[in-house]
Amino acid sequence: MTSASELRSGKTHRDENFPVASWIIHPRHRALILAYYNFVRTADDIADHATLEDGEKLRLLDLLEAELLGNGDTQPEAVNLRRALAERSMPPRHALDVLIAFRMDVTKLRYENWDEVIHYCRYSAMPVGRFMLDVHGESTSTWAASDALCAGLQINNHLQDCGKDFRQLDRVYLPRDALAASGASVEELGAERSSAPLLQCLHALAVRTEALLKESKSLSAEVRDVRLGCEISVIQAFADRIVQMLKVRDPLSERVHLNPLELLGHSLGGIASELTRRVTGRRPVSKPAAGA
The missing domain is CATH 1.10.600.10 (Farnesyl Diphosphate Synthase)
Known part of the structure; x- marks a missing residue:
């Protein structure tokens, strides 16, 4: 397994208990918010995967983190968020924080x-x-x-x-x-x-x-x-x-x-x-x- 995208559950921002990048938010922010959501959703689906071994879950979460920080280009959700953040000169701190929670979900x-x-x-x-x-x-x-x-x-x-x-x-x-x-x-x-x-x-x-x-x-x-x-x-x-x-x-x-x-x-x-x-x-x- 090389792409975390293959482990997505199929859940999207339209399935959450709260609005995500809804029409209420100004259009200029929606692409960045959706990039963040897709990164978080992918990491969440990895942590919650029913059959994936814990070691593989942690490896994939580490891979998402590495590529978010610029070390590789194989994970679309990480690469897309990295580029979207760079356009705004924003650090990845809030995406890195959620990865801590998903590692907790595994362990x-x-x-x-x-x-x-x-x-x-x-x-x-x-x-x-x-x-x-x-x-x-x-x-x-x-x-x-x-x-x-x-x-x-x-x-x-x-x-x-x-x-x-x-x-x-x-x-x-x-x-x-x-x-x-x-x-x-x-x-x-x-x-x-x-x-x-x-x-x-x-x-x-x-x-x-x-x-x-x-x-x-x-x-x-x-x-x-x-x-x-x-x-x-x-x-x-x-x-x-x-x-x-x-x-x-x-x-x-x-x-x-x-x-x-x-x-x-x-x-x-x-x-x-x-x-x-x-x-x-x-x-x-x-x-x-x-x-x-």
């Missing part, structure tokens, strides 16, 4: 506590938000609120896919101490529906994730770019709705994704809310996430 299957999960999010999710902010020339002072939003999005995804991750990859992002506190076990994730203790754990983690999302509420007001502010507002609307579902539903047996009509409704609502906020000068207030 680390369990997380002991919330802090370990947040540490994972520092490399799996936060670099994506930071990259978007850098593309738009925003201040690094926006990173704190962005980090909270991206961590919330990531943990939403962990909760949505907890059963699939366990069954297909033997990977569990639910903290062991949270499972133990509820009297649940990892093995219960393989069932068709959650036991009462597991459901208690999942709902408690959703509440904690909701606190992260509240901590990020000021982000759209902190960015100068109107289009980016609208995109953030849409993403926040999606995340808020998903976490509300996760607080009351069982992701092992119930649907916890937005359908196309819900996506459209929350998109229009998010854009309208942000434009109104900018016209009126109203500033959303972030709430510190206690214990997050």
Whole structure:
């Protein structure tokens, strides 16, 4: 196997829980954002590949990194991102950071506590938000609120896919101490529906994730770019709705994704809310996430 592209799952930016390089973003940024997305998606698909040996996964992730840094031209996603970044004189730091998370996915299957999960999010999710902010020339002072939003999005995804991750990859992002506190076990994730203790754990983690999302509420007001502010507002609307579902539903047996009509409704609502906020000068207030 010489090309990481051959291991792509087929998932594209249109299949994510949040908009990627949508029409809301200015066209001048979309090619670079898609180059970043395709690099990240390829690395993610390598780490999640069901039959590839761990050693080969790590070798391919190392190869992507090497070619992103200019050492070779055999991996299209790495080469395309390298060139797109060079056109903007941007460093590859946020792409290198996500590779750390994907190596963790290969080598680390369990997380002991919330802090370990947040540490994972520092490399799996936060670099994506930071990259978007850098593309738009925003201040690094926006990173704190962005980090909270991206961590919330990531943990939403962990909760949505907890059963699939366990069954297909033997990977569990639910903290062991949270499972133990509820009297649940990892093995219960393989069932068709959650036991009462597991459901208690999942709902408690959703509440904690909701606190992260509240901590990020000021982000759209902190960015100068109107289009980016609208995109953030849409993403926040999606995340808020998903976490509300996760607080009351069982992701092992119930649907916890937005359908196309819900996506459209929350998109229009998010854009309208942000434009109104900018016209009126109203500033959303972030709430510190206690214990997050």
